[in-house]
Amino acid sequence: xxxxxxxxxxxxxxxxxxxxxxxxxxxxxxxxxxxxxxxxxxxxxxxxxxxxxxxxxxxxxxxxxxxxxxxxxxxxxxxxxxxxxxxxxxxxxxxxxxxxxxxxxxxxxxxxxxxxxxxxxxxxxxxxxxxxxxxxxxxxxxxxxxxxxxxxxxxxxxxxxxxxxxxxxxxxxxxxxxxxxxxxxxxxxxxxxxxxxxxxxxxxxxxxxxxxxxxxxxxxxxxxxxxxxxxxxxxxxxxxxxxxxxxxxxxxxxxxxxxxxxxxxxxxxxxxxxxxxxxxxxxxxxxxxxxxxxxxxxxxxxxxxxxxxxxxxxxxxxxxxxxxxxxxxxxxxxxxxxxxxxxxxxxxxxxxxxxxxxxxxxxxxxxxxx
Numbered sequence: 001x002x003x004x005x006x007x008x009x010x011x012x013x014x015x016x017x018x019x020x021x022x023x024x025x026x027x028x029x030x031x032x033x034x035x036x037x038x039x040x041x042x043x044x045x046x047x048x049x050x051x052x053x054x055x056x057x058x059x060x061x062x063x064x065x066x067x068x069x070x071x072x073x074x075x076x077x078x079x080x081x082x083x084x085x086x087x088x089x090x091x092x093x094x095x096x097x098x099x100x101x102x103x104x105x106x107x108x109x110x111x112x113x114x115x116x117x118x119x120x121x122x123x124x125x126x127x128x129x130x131x132x133x134x135x136x137x138x139x140x141x142x143x144x145x146x147x148x149x150x151x152x153x154x155x156x157x158x159x160x161x162x163x164x165x166x167x168x169x170x171x172x173x174x175x176x177x178x179x180x181x182x183x184x185x186x187x188x189x190x191x192x193x194x195x196x197x198x199x200x201x202x203x204x205x206x207x208x209x210x211x212x213x214x215x216x217x218x219x220x221x222x223x224x225x226x227x228x229x230x231x232x233x234x235x236x237x238x239x240x241x242x243x244x245x246x247x248x249x250x251x252x253x254x255x256x257x258x259x260x261x262x263x264x265x266x267x268x269x270x271x272x273x274x275x276x277x278x279x280x281x282x283x284x285x286x287x288x289x290x291x292x293x294x295x296x297x298x299x300x301x302x303x304x305x306x307x308x309x310x311x312x313x314x315x316x317x318x319x320x321x322x323x324x325x326x327x328x329x330x331x332x333x334x335x336x337x338x339x340x341x342x343x344x345x346x347x348x349x350x351x352x353x354x355x356x357x358x359x360x361x362x363x364x365x366x367x368x369x370x
Contacts, residue, residue, distance in 0.1 A: 005109065005135055012113045014122060026119065026225070026356025033118035034356075038217045041111035045104060045209040052100035053202045056093050067092065108138040108213060112220040119356075121224045133266060137219050146269045149276060150287040151258045219266075222320040222354060226267035229359045233314070234274040236363055238303060246304045247281045249296055253308040255289045257315025260329050267318035275311065294336060309339060310366040314359065317350040 026034065060067050067089040112134050116122040121134075242250070254272045261268065276283060290296075297308055312333070316326055322343075330346060333339040349362040 002135075005105075005139065008106065009109050009113055009135055009138075012110055014117050030118055030120070031356055034115050034221060037111055037114040037118060038214070041107060041114075041213055041217060042210050044107055045213040046206045048100060048103055048107065049202065049206045049209045052096055053205075056096045059092070060089060104209065104213075105139065108216050109135065111213070111217055112138040115217060115220045116224060119221070119224050133223065134220060137223060137266070138216060146258065146264050146272060148283070149254070149269075149272050150284040151255055151268075151272060152286070152288070218320050218354070222318065223266045225353070225356060225358075226318055227270055229353070230267065230270045230274050230314075230318075233271075233310075233359055233363050234278050236367065237275075237278050237307065238367065240303055242279055242304065245296075246300065247279060249293075249300055249304060249308060250275055250279060250311065251281060251284070251287050252289060252293045252296070253311040254315075255287050256293060257312055259289055260326055261315065261319065262325075263319070265319045268315060271311065271314055271318060294333075294338065297338060298336065306367055310363065312339070313341065313346065313349070313362060313366060316346060317353055317362070320350065320354045322347060322350055 113122070116134055254268075254275060258264075258268060275281070297305060300308070316322060316330070327343055330339065330341070330343055334342075349359075352361065353359060
């Protein structure tokens with residue numbers, strides 16, 4: 001389907017908007033257009049779920065005999081199961097669900113395209129080479145290019161915990177729907193009308209559609225601004241000769257932020273690439289985080305420590321989010337005397353970046369001692 005997605009993305013109209021060449025900065029007009037695009041995409045994501053639910057259940061309620069009469073008795077390896085398989089009803093529900101997912105996917109592609117146009121990333125008469133990366137964002141594909149640098153965000157997670165973590169992210173809608181049905185059945189008993197049970201999962205899936213679309217569009221925005229911002233940061237990095245242990249420490253800092261984020265992100269790839277290229281660091285097939293990383297950071301010379309601190313702070317904010325885990329990690333770094341930034345400072349830098357104000361302030365603050 002990738003060729004189809006690319007053709008669809010490239011066929012979307014590019015309406016004229018007044019944009020500047022500073023992709024890392026958003027003017028008030030650009031920010032207004034970006035937010036407008038995000039709002040209509042969020043409302044459409046919720047509306048699509050509502051329409052899908054109506055398409056699934058209204059025909060079933062209107063023609064119950066037709067849908068309930070087409071069954072298959074289970075046998076063979078399923079002989080121990082009782083009851084019948086309503087293949088027509090289940091097939092109809094599956095078909096509508098698949099169509100809904102593709103409509104949502106096309107909505108995400110259109111919305112990401114709209115944000116790219118609003119920010120000036122895509123011009124009227126040209127298509128940026130990086131549009132494939134934007135398509136990957138719309139399709140919720142991991143930006144696994146970070147692996148080529150030996151960076152592993154899941155280093156501290158056991159295989160079973162990683163499997164549960166990824167499975168829950170994929171099945172949270174189904175899990176939430178099952179829990180909602182169980183709660184309603186326990187509260188109101190088995191005599192509750194079937195329609196209430198059938199539609200009990202709709203608010204959950206609406207919320208998931210809204211949340212997923214919001215995450216996708218925020219990622220599109222921060223990746224578009226992040227690429228140029230990181231290029232500017234790279235030009236501001238001090239030119240200093242580094243020993244092997246100091247280049248290892250920078251490599252450690254890149255792995256440290258990946259482990260704390262526990263995810264692949266395009267901006268972390270661009271940050272890693274910029275640091276490795278600027279300081280001529282030899283790429284390793286695997287670079288696990290050493291247990292004494294923070295001790296080595298505290299004892300390093302100031303100019304190198306400031307570069308590592310910049311990597312840590314940029315890593316925290318470049319994906320546009322700050323989790324409770326990162327807030328806890330920041331408190332520990334403060335306690336160890338590594339960072340003097342408060343959570344309010346870090347949140348302020350994150351908001352500035354997401355709202356299109358760049359990374360100049362945080363970069364100058366952390367490199368001023370260099």
